[in-house]
Amino acid sequence: MLGLGGGTILVPLLIFLLGVPIHIASGASIVAVVATSSAAAISYVRDEMTNMRLGMFLELATTLGAVTGAFLVSVVSESTLRVIFGLSLLYASGTMYLQSRRMERSWAHRPNDALADRLELGGSYFDSTRNETITYGVGNTPKTMVVSYFAGIVSGLLGIGGGGIKVPAMNSIAGIPMKVAVATSNFMIGVTAAASAFVYLRHGYCNAFVTAPVVLGALLGAFVGARLIRHVRGVDIKRMFVFILLVLGLRMILSGVWLV
Amino acid sequence: MTSVEKMEVLISNVLKVGVILSAVLILLGLTILVATGDTSYPQGVMDIDWLIWGDPFFSPSHIIFLGFLTLIATPVMRIAASIVVYLKMNDRSFATITALVLIILIVSFTLGIG
Numbered sequence: 001m002l003g004l005g006g007g008t009i010l011v012p013l014l015i016f017l018l019g020v021p022i023h024i025a026s027g028a029s030i031v032a033v034v035a036t037s038s039a040a041a042i043s044y045v046r047d048e049m050t051n052m053r054l055g056m057f058l059e060l061a062t063t064l065g066a067v068t069g070a071f072l073v074s075v076v077s078e079s080t081l082r083v084i085f086g087l088s089l090l091y092a093s094g095t096m097y098l099q100s101r102r103m104e105r106s107w108a109h110r111p112n113d114a115l116a117d118r119l120e121l122g123g124s125y126f127d128s129t130r131n132e133t134i135t136y137g138v139g140n141t142p143k144t145m146v147v148s149y150f151a152g153i154v155s156g157l158l159g160i161g162g163g164g165i166k167v168p169a170m171n172s173i174a175g176i177p178m179k180v181a182v183a184t185s186n187f188m189i190g191v192t193a194a195a196s197a198f199v200y201l202r203h204g205y206c207n208a209f210v211t212a213p214v215v216l217g218a219l220l221g222a223f224v225g226a227r228l229i230r231h232v233r234g235v236d237i238k239r240m241f242v243f244i245l246l247v248l249g250l251r252m253i254l255s256g257v258w259l260v
Numbered sequence: 261m262t263s264v265e266k267m268e269v270l271i272s273n274v275l276k277v278g279v280i281l282s283a284v285l286i287l288l289g290l291t292i293l294v295a296t297g298d299t300s301y302p303q304g305v306m307d308i309d310w311l312i313w314g315d316p317f318f319s320p321s322h323i324i325f326l327g328f329l330t331l332i333a334t335p336v337m338r339i340a341a342s343i344v345v346y347l348k349m350n351d352r353s354f355a356t357i358t359a360l361v362l363i364i365l366i367v368s369f370t371l372g373i374g
Contacts, residue, residue, distance in 0.1 A: 031328055031331060031332070034331050034332055034334070034335065035282075035331055037335070038275045038278060038279050038331070038335060038338075039275075039279050041271075041275050042272050042275045042276050042279065043272075045268050045271050045272045045275070046268060046269070046272045048268065052267070052268070052271065052342075053354065056339075056342060056354065056357060056358050056361065057354075057357055059339075059361045060357055060360055060361055063361055063364040063365055063368065064364055066368060067364060067367065067368050119353060119354070190334070190335035190338070191335045191336075191339065191361070191365060193335075194332045194334075194335045194336060194365075195365060195368045195369060197328075197331075197332045198332050198369055201325075201328060201329070201332065206325075206328055208289070208290075208293075208321045208324040208325065211324075211328065212286050212289070212290050212324050212327075213290070215282075215286060215327075215328070215331070216283065216286060216287065216290075219279065219283055
């Protein structure tokens with residue numbers, strides 16, 4: 001429901017609760033992320049909640065970033081990366097918190113900028129909690145593209161979907177509604193996660209006994225979440241995000257320091 | 261239906277087929293595994309080599325593994341489908357963008373990185 005894929009919750013759960021080795025846990029989680037993304041997108045796309053044009057355009061940046069990230073692994077130490085990533089999540093959490101207090105709507109309207117105009121990136125969707133069709137533009141396209149590139153690097157490095165960075169970026173920088181940001185991020189995650197999942201699969205980290213139940217569970221959860229989002233207000237999703245980003249950021253930094 | 265709506269339905273259907281097919285494969289494999297009572301932890305790794313040349317040649321785990329592969333292929337098929345649609349819509353810029361994404365993705369597959 002939050003466009004996150006849920007890998008960040010699954011991995012620690014498998015490791016600490018069930019005592020699964022970390023590689024197997026990550027392998028199960030990344031396949032589950034592909035499952036969540038595809039399953040949720042089935043209904044998001046039909047609801048026109050997903051902005052496919054924006055999603056496919058930004059995928060250009062995230063996939064390039066993922067390839068860059070994979071090359072960077074050998075250059076930068078993982079602990080440094082975790083700390084940097086953690087700090088950026090805390091920053092995102094802070095900005096979103098300030099925004100959620102300042103305004104009633106979960107997003108600030110921005111008109112299409114020149115690039116978005118040429119590629120016709122703006123869109124509209126029907127919000128059932130507000131009972132109105134919401135039309136929005138996409139602003140700051142180049143800046144959003146740069147942030148998406150970094151989100152791609154992070155996901156390539158850490159083997160995660162990177163929704164925690166993409167959703168706040170699309171919402172605060174490009175100025176698109178929270179629900180559209182969530183659905184579009186979810187849409188993009190499938191592609192980056194598929195690349196990572198294939199690597200895990202090739203190296204034999206996808207144990208059938210662990211992965212199969214996890215994937216089936218994730219599919220079920222994704223269907224429920226994609227239906228729930230219609231009935232939740234954008235501002236509330238934003239508040240949930242503030243909390244999740246805070247927890248994730250702290251966890252990242254702690255695990256980074258731990259590795260040193 | 262407008263061409264955009266047609267595209268949404270097509271993409272949604274591509275995802276639906278992929279997800280359902282993989283879920284069926286995984287569920288089938290898991291059911292056979294439990295039914296035959298062979299729930300012991302498999303020895304060795306399950307990777308692409310094992311899938312093709314492994315011994316035994318075919319097992320419930322193979323079905324589950326095929327399910328995983330189907331799942332991973334789903335987003336890739338989605339991109340491939342969108343290239344075709346954009347070409348049909350005469351949307352050159354987006355056909356190029358999605359084709360580039362597919363190329364980058366395939367490069368990352370072959371490099372063995374993600």
